Amino acid sequence: MMTIHLTETANALVASDNGLLAMDESNPTCNKRFAAHGIPQTEERRRAYRELIVTSPELSECISGVILYDETIRQQLTDGTPFAKSLDALGISPGIKVDTGAKNLAGHPGEKITEGLDGLRERLAEYAQMGARFAKWRAVIAINDSLPSRACIEANAHSLARYAALCQEAGLVPVVEPEVIMDGSHSLKRCAEVTQEVLRTVFDQLCDQGVSLEAMILKPNMILPGLLCPEQPSLDEVADATVNCLLRTVPAAVPGIAFLSGGQSPELASARLRAINIGGKSRAPWALTFSFARAIQQPALELWNGNDSNVNEAQQELLHRARCNQAARQGKRETEMERVST
Numbered sequence: 001m002m003t004i005h006l007t008e009t010a011n012a013l014v015a016s017d018n019g020l021l022a023m024d025e026s027n028p029t030c031n032k033r034f035a036a037h038g039i040p041q042t043e044e045r046r047r048a049y050r051e052l053i054v055t056s057p058e059l060s061e062c063i064s065g066v067i068l069y070d071e072t073i074r075q076q077l078t079d080g081t082p083f084a085k086s087l088d089a090l091g092i093s094p095g096i097k098v099d100t101g102a103k104n105l106a107g108h109p110g111e112k113i114t115e116g117l118d119g120l121r122e123r124l125a126e127y128a129q130m131g132a133r134f135a136k137w138r139a140v141i142a143i144n145d146s147l148p149s150r151a152c153i154e155a156n157a158h159s160l161a162r163y164a165a166l167c168q169e170a171g172l173v174p175v176v177e178p179e180v181i182m183d184g185s186h187s188l189k190r191c192a193e194v195t196q197e198v199l200r201t202v203f204d205q206l207c208d209q210g211v212s213l214e215a216m217i218l219k220p221n222m223i224l225p226g227l228l229c230p231e232q233p234s235l236d237e238v239a240d241a242t243v244n245c246l247l248r249t250v251p252a253a254v255p256g257i258a259f260l261s262g263g264q265s266p267e268l269a270s271a272r273l274r275a276i277n278i279g280g281k282s283r284a285p286w287a288l289t290f291s292f293a294r295a296i297q298q299p300a301l302e303l304w305n306g307n308d309s310n311v312n313e314a315q316q317e318l319l320h321r322a323r324c325n326q327a328a329r330q331g332k333r334e335t336e337m338e339r340v341s342t
């Protein structure tokens with residue numbers, strides 16, 4: 001019974017060419033983004049910014065789920081409505097980030113292990129009671145000449161799988177996010193090899209832990225070279241490498257793959273999502289969608305700049321980015337304003 005309900009939620013999250021909007025930055029990360037624009041780093045400004053996002057008109061036409069952070073799911077809009085309730089009323093599923101961050105992995109300099117399993121069963125029950133329908137856990141995998149280690153891949157895959165099993169037990173759809181990060185000078189090929197190994201290990205662990213693949217969403221990186229790599233590929237090369245890697249590693253039972261943006265510019269993230277759908281849709285058994293944070297929020301954050309008189313303009317920009325990504329899922333461009341050539 002529970003699994004049917006979870007499968008329906010997972011399918012709804014990736015339906016109708018919609019995608020997910022991640023606004024689950026931890027307080028330190030949100031403060032860092034505010035500091036870069038001179039925005040006061042207070043609980044009230046974080047709340048006001050999150051209110052701007054969730055009250056953007058027509059958001060539900062392109063966004064099926066929004067990922068919240070612990071502080072936000074406990075906050076209310078100015079009119080007193082809790083964030084989760086206001087999203088629900090719009091037909092947008094509220095989600096919640098439940099990991100407690102990536103910490104240094106003992107004995108493995110330069111590598112991270114994501115924590116948060118202690119007490120997770122109790123926290124998930126509370127979030128479900130507050131209205132969350134799905135959850136997110138992000139693991140971070142770095143590449144350099146000698147990384148990642150098997151220790152890092154296995155530890156993170158195991159944690160992701162234990163998190164996912166606990167989510168399903170609590171009636172929440174797990175979004176499983178193993179992110180191979182873009183820092184460094186590695187090639188596209190190396191990112192493909194590492195991501196392939198990571199995803200194979202993650203799905204092995206998910207199966208070992210008894211996670212229902214029909215009732216989860218995978219949130220991976222696109223296959224991209226490091227930011228410092230001198231050779232930057234075309235959109236088609238990224239799309240090909242990404243779809244090939246996923247076809248080799250992700251079981252067809254998974255309903256959807258929702259990419260993170262990982263620090264790509266908003267325009268490039270949309271253009272690559274579009275190329276992935278054009279090149280991959282006919283071959284892919286899963287929906288290929290987005291779960292972006294920076295690539296949807298960043299231009300709106302800059303327009304808002306902490307000033308409430310800029311709310312309308314910022315909301316229009318947020319909606320524009322969301323619509324660009326919805327159009328990308330359909331293999332289209334939203335407007336002529338998109339400048340990235342294909």
Ligand code: 13P
Binds near residue numbers: 022263291292293295
């Ligand atoms: P970005 O799209 O900014 O990479 O964030 C996605 C996310 O949710 C990271 O956990």
